[in-house]
Amino acid sequence: MRIVTMDPGICVGCRNCEYSCSYAVSGGFVRKYAHIRVNVYPEERACIPMTCVHCEQAWCLEVCPAAAIRRDPASGAVVIDKERCAGCKMCMLACPYGNIHYDSAAGICGKCDLCGGDPRCVKVCIS
Numbered sequence: 001m002r003i004v005t006m007d008p009g010i011c012v013g014c015r016n017c018e019y020s021c022s023y024a025v026s027g028g029f030v031r032k033y034a035h036i037r038v039n040v041y042p043e044e045r046a047c048i049p050m051t052c053v054h055c056e057q058a059w060c061l062e063v064c065p066a067a068a069i070r071r072d073p074a075s076g077a078v079v080i081d082k083e084r085c086a087g088c089k090m091c092m093l094a095c096p097y098g099n100i101h102y103d104s105a106a107g108i109c110g111k112c113d114l115c116g117g118d119p120r121c122v123k124v125c126i127s
Contacts (some may be wrong), residue, residue, distance in 0.1 A: 002076055004036070004112070006049040006121050013040055013047035017121035024120050025110065035112040036121050037102065051121070052099045052112040054078045058112075060091035060100060063100040075117035082108055 021034040037050040050095040054071075058078045059067040068084035069091060071077070080091070080100075092100045092109060100111045112119075 002114060003053050004047065004050075004051055004114070004122060007127070008046055008048045011038070011047040011049055012127055013038055014126055016124040016126060017049060020120040020124040021112075024115060033103070033110075035099075035110055048095065050099060051080065052095075053097065054112075054114070059094040059096065063090045063094040065090060072113070072116075075114050077112070077114040077117070079113040080111055082106075082107055082110075085109055106107075 015031065015038050017036050018031045018034040018038055019029045021036045022028065022030050025035060034117050036049060039048045039050060040109040041048070058069070058071070061071065061078055065088060066084050066086040068081045068086070070081065072079050085106040087102070087109065089102055091110060092102060094105050100110060102109050
């Protein structure tokens with residue numbers, strides 16, 4: 001199984017990962033649509049990128065009443081089927097890391113899907 005790992009010690013907070021993810025998800029450079037988030041803590045001078053870790057025992061998958069969440073057999077990623085998602089946000093409540101986001105315009109939840117096994121955020125990281 002693959003996951004995207006981040007090293008907060010070398011993250012410079014450029015947010016290229018957010019912009020590339022946003023573009024892949026929505027076709028635009030709007031950070032709120034990204035499935036990776038860079039949390040900036042100026043007092044500590046730290047930037048901490050966060051995204052889905054595709055848990056081995058994925059609680060989001062287990063609680064989804066619409067059976068919209070599954071594990072992709074090819075990439076190992078836990079993915080949300082947009083067509084099946086009811087927008088109930090149960091997966092958001094179940095995620096211990098807070099890495100599932102709600103798109104109020106579409107009425108569905110979204111999260112990292114590893115870009116089908118070739119994550120764009122990794123390709124654009126300058127660190």
